[in-house]
Amino acid sequence: MDLDPVRISLMGLPGVAVLWALTLAAFGVFGFRAWQLIGLLLKARPENRFDQPGKRVLYFARHVLLQPRLFNERSIGLPHFLIFWGFVVYVVCFNWSLVRGLAPALPAPYPDEVGVAAFFLDVFSVAVIVSLGAAVVRRVFFPPAHLHLSWDANLILTLIGILMLTTLFGAGFRLVGEGKTWSGWTPFGSMAAAAFAKMPVESAHGWAKGMWWMHMVTVLFFLVYLPYSKHLHLLASPFNVFFGNLRPAGDLGIAGGSEEMAAGSTKWSEFTWKQLLSGFSCAECGRCDRACPAATAGFPLEPQQLVQKLKKHIIGAGLAKNGNGSPKLIGETITEDEIWACTTCMSCMERCAVLNEQLPIIIQLRRHLVTEGQMAKTVQDALNNFNRYGNSFGKSDRMRAKWTQPLGWKVKDARKEPVEYLWFVGDYASFDPRLEEITRKTANTFKAGGVDFGLLYEGERNAGNDVRRIGEEGLFEMLRDKNLQAMAKAKFKTIVTTDPHAFNTLKNEYKFEDDSVTVVHYTELLDQLVQEGKLQVARKVAGKVTYHDPCYLGRYNNIYEPARRVLKAVGAELVEMPRSFNRSYCCGAGGGRIWMEDVEGVKERPSESRVREAAALGVTTLVVACPKDSVMFQDALKTAGLEGKLAIKDVIDLVEEATRPS
Amino acid sequence: MDILVLMKVVPDVVEELEVGSDGKSLDTGFLRTILNERDDHALEQALLLKDKHGGKVTLLTLDAPDIDDVLFTALAKGADRAVKICGAGSVSSTQMAARLFGETIAKTPGLLPVDLVLTGVSAIDDLDGLLAAPIAQKLGWPYAGVVTQATLADKTATVVKEFAGGVRGEYDVPTPAVLGIQAAEKPPRYVPVAKVRAAMKSQTIESVDAPAVEAAAGVEVQQMAKPRVTGHAEMLEGSADEVADKLCELLAKRGLL
Secondary structure, eight states, X not given: OOOOTTSSEETTEEHHHHHHHXXXXXXXXXXXXXXXXXXXXXXXXXXXXXXXXXHHHHHHIIIIIIOTTGGGSHHHHHHHHHHHHHHHHHHHHHHHHHHHHHOTTSSOOOGGGSHHHHHHHHHHHHHHHHHHHHHHHHHHTSOOTTOOOOHHHHHHHHHHHHHHXXXXXXXXXXXXXXXXXXXXXXXXXXXXXXXXXXXXXXXXXHHHHHHHHHHHHHHHHHHHHGGGSTTHHHHXXXXXXXXXXXSOTTOOOOTTOOGGGGGOOOSGGGSBHHHHHHHHHOOOOOHHHHHOHHHHHTOSOOHHXXXXXXXXXXXHHXXXXXXXXXXXXXXXXXXXXXXXXXXXXXXXXXXXXXXXXXXXXXXXXXXXXXXXXXXXXXXXXXHHHHHHHSSTTOOOGGGTTGGGGGGSSOOEETTTSOOSEEEOOOHHHHHOTTTHHHHHHHHHHHHHTTOOEEEOGGXXXXXXXXXXXXXXXXXHHHHHHHHHHHHHTSOXXXXXXXXXXXXXXXXXXXXXXXXXXXXEEXXXXXXXXXXXXXXXXXXXXXXXXXXXXXXXXXXXXXXXXXXXXXXXXXXXXXXXXXXXXXXXXXXXXGGGGGGSOOOTTOOSOHHHXXXXXXXXXXXXXXXXXXXXXXXXXXXXXXXXXXXXXXXXXXXXXHHHHHHSOO | OOEEEEEOEEEOTTSOOOBOTTXXXXXXXXXXXXXXXXXXXXXXXXXXXXXXXXXXXXXXXXXXXXHHHHHHHHXXXXXXXXXXXXXXXXXXXHHHHHHHHHHHHHHSTTTXXXXXXXXXSOBTTBTTOXXXXXHHHHHTOOEEEEEEEEEEETTEEEXXXXXXXXXXXXXXXXXXXXXXXXXXXXXXXXXXXXXXXXXXXXXXXXXXXXXXXXXXXXXXXXXXXXXXXXOOOOOOOSOHHHHHHHHHHHHHHTTOO
């Protein structure tokens, strides 16, 4: 009995010929589309993501094959994992089946004629159907916020379902056609066979072939539809991961990038190919939107939408005959308010399942606005102050070390005598009157711990972290160069700073020659002093406290434990907030937001949401490790009506209290 | 429509000001200067008019330390040409400045003709606004000061002046004319550092020698001093009750309770 599905006649044509025609048509359309999209990438700006191939293979294996990022949302992690691996099995078997069908002369069996392959197809068909069920239930009954509920997604789930059912029933009809009722290779197919046990053998043959054809045609249709749908992510994201960012997340520099990137991007061809690939890779899952403090607070930014808009623009403007007539990217597709709403907290990139890099895209858009001089007056004033005085407060650089005067002892000038630690104080800790006391406590504690440290005094400028994230690249370079010049006059081994923003850019973007300089956050130094016994706890601090992970320390630089160890060492009872560690919630001040006004429609400022979260734990104190957090949360206490109910303290407040000599 | 913008720098009051050893002037050792804010508005107004009508914007300044940065920034914003008057030393009197500007405009080939001369109506070292009017007189052109809006048509500038109580006056001024700008229609634009750097590479600043002008007669500085402390606020400290007690005591002492 001949079960070969291509040995049939379809409308008078031999099955093989029909299969050839369908295959050529489907691969032709697919190839054309792929060629179009790759053509766009080739016209974009350069970026070197071809270094460290070995590391990239491992990175690919981890994030594509194991998908830990998918599991950051439990309801869909396992279903997606099974659907993905089912896809891999089915892709292999489809191609095998297709080649065998196109070349009947090949002395090879079909995959479902080989026990092991049939087994995998059988098991995965059911695993995938169950997973699809979970996906549909999630979509219909428990859709998470910001999940894009498109027809596109439903159609794709249906198509996948058809593929699974045709395989399952195909196996069943095949068994009936072979006069069997059970095969250990296809346990689920056997169950299907049982349902059709009474079917005549001839009919079973027909149905088995019908299932094969339906399966093949569905896959070929899928092939055509895929690059036009959200499932483009399936093609693009493996490459997106392979060419992912292996440099520190806190470095906005582009390896092998062109100089014109500094002036920003306002149309698709002005982004790097990797940035465009982000657009193709987005799976519309909404993880970034759900993590985004701007979106949650009601600002007009949703990172997923922004990336989708970019994708729409790339394809719309990029494939249009002359690019004219398609809406402008900035202003018409993406609004200025969206672009400025980002706090650069890194949550979107931390959560993205396809490892997209949303932030550099937003910065490119900002750079264009800065080049055009389009920004809020308050931001402009801050930039002008940075340019003239080196700080956002518009105070004279000569006043930078004024906070040291009430100390009663002289802090070393690192430019005049060698020190082990150069303390890069940062603007807020230096100039904000609300923070001076904290800064002095830091100085006294360093001194008590025997730290040999000094300052750059008026030679210090703002480190430029936020200036760079506002998009003022030239000003960032100017500030960095001035700091490097001042540092060149000083002798030190390590830079310590209390400001995570300064910490990030000093550590990742200053590019000290031969890595001769180490940069540490003060929580790391305090941790070390406590561990080494140089800071002795004289009295334990009492009470339940919670700790806020600063974005630029945690997500950007993966430093979570030192502050926690210090807090425990001084006797505090540490309780974690629901949003902690890499899921920490931004205070809303980053990326220059601290110099911008709120826009209308904001439901709850990120800082207020955060102090409410802390207060709900029943703790006495919200402990911070960032000068901007101190300021933001102090303000939020007032607006959230929590004054007197929750205290905001810096890590140093507790350490100083515990270690101060009596 | 060509415009000449007169700019000067003034002491930056963000820095601590110190009186010099002569007791009559600021200590220049500590002094840092900054572009007069209203001149920045004059520049912005000129650039707005250029955006609308085309033409050339020429900058004319008195030489001073850091003046090149000011001029390159203005060039980066869109001005076309920058000229500085060199060799006059440090000019602290507005009358002298007016004479230097007036003579230079009248005598330097290539600066005229223009349709408008714009400058800040006043400065922190010229609260009376004595710079622009003498220049207009020297040129024999009409002058309008405290201008907050300006539009140009053929041979006429229409300017708006704002008065107290929300009253606005609109005036037609025949051009060429000198306008003292109080504020531009929009806040001065931001120019990124990269553009300023590009201007430094691609553009040059011209110099002209300061013309010989007679020393200005008139007001002379007798003495310059920091304000003397004549009294101070007393902070009541302690708990709310203690503060209330102290307050009652104070009020009683003054016979108010």
